[in-house]
Amino acid sequence: MPETALPGRRGQAARNDVVILDAARDVFLLDPKAPISAVAERAGVGISALYRRYPSKEFLLCRLCHDGLRRFISEAEASEVEPDGWAALTGFLGRVVEADVHSLTVHLAGTFTPTDEMGMDARRANELAAGLVDRARESGRLRRDAVTEDVGMILECCAAIRVEDPVRTSELRRRYLAMLVEGLESGDGPDLPGPPPRPGEMNGRWRPS
Template sequence: MTAPLQGRKREAARNDGAILAAARDVFLEDPKAPISAVAERAGVGISALYRRYAGKEDLLRTLCHDGLKAFIDAAKDGDDMNEGWDAFTTFLRAVVEADVHALTVHLAGTFASTPEMVADAMRANELVERLVARAHAGGRLREDFVVADVTMILEACAAIRLPDRRRSAELRRRYLELAIDGMDRDDADRLPGPPPDPAEMNWRWAKSRPGPA
């Protein structure tokens, strides 16, 4: 059993959580906002923020990596399920519920990634490929659905953003269910246009090149 944090350590952990929550809100509203806006929103001094993060890029990198880890966890949880269609759709619902892709859409290309992030991104892609393959193998997922379609659907859901957070989450769930219905093999009509190619998927990350090891 892990002992509870005491004194300064507990305060530091509380401050770090407040900083990350504030940073998410601030940068989703305005990716160009200064780091001082994060400190103000979190209710901490700028020195407390800089003790944890070297600067804005370091903070952005942490936010996005945390989102990537949440994505991987959702994919693993889905993959633990026996039936391929259930595994795939459970994963999609978990990612939309966590609002992971809102950060991807807003912050892509604003920081240099680390080797660990690159490795986690590759792992995430492998897990999604497996989930899609399993859903296809089960005969439920429409034949013309590809892995790249997953990213576009999740980003489309993340783009739904109203001032009321509860309503935003409700609408994301609504439109994900519409998308899931369209993925079902029972809808036999072919999709218009080809799926996205790698160049279309990766252009936003051109600036998020691996940083020094």
């Protein structure tokens, strides 16, 4: 009957969507200039099936990056229940690095035009990150010259680490995140060299080249 067949079709469509997005992430992290046909081939679906869901490569790139932004927001919101401000910030950093959210930022910035919804979510993400930084500073553990924008740069530094073996990539990222987090902690050392990133300074990367 139609009532039972429709949920089945929806379920299959949802499964296909996951497969397509996973394939797109793999393909475009290796080569942001790859054609959308490479995604269909990797996903094992017909190009027409892919285009029914994602009418253009730009649309697909936008979806990938927006999903990463939503994951960032989700992890930041989850950190709000942690009573210790320093633990909230460092736990958040660890989870976002493990989820590999910022590899998409590093590789795909400038390859599509962000939507208004992405802009709103980006502002929400920045507000949440600023809240985590403020709480870490109130705990007394965060160095006095660290700013919210440093958080994004630390995440991008970790995302830039990538070797052929995914397990080794994860190990190396955790190693260097630990070093970077130690540098965030307050101490008796000198101030950081140079001025920090200015608010919005990195936003220009998102304009299509």
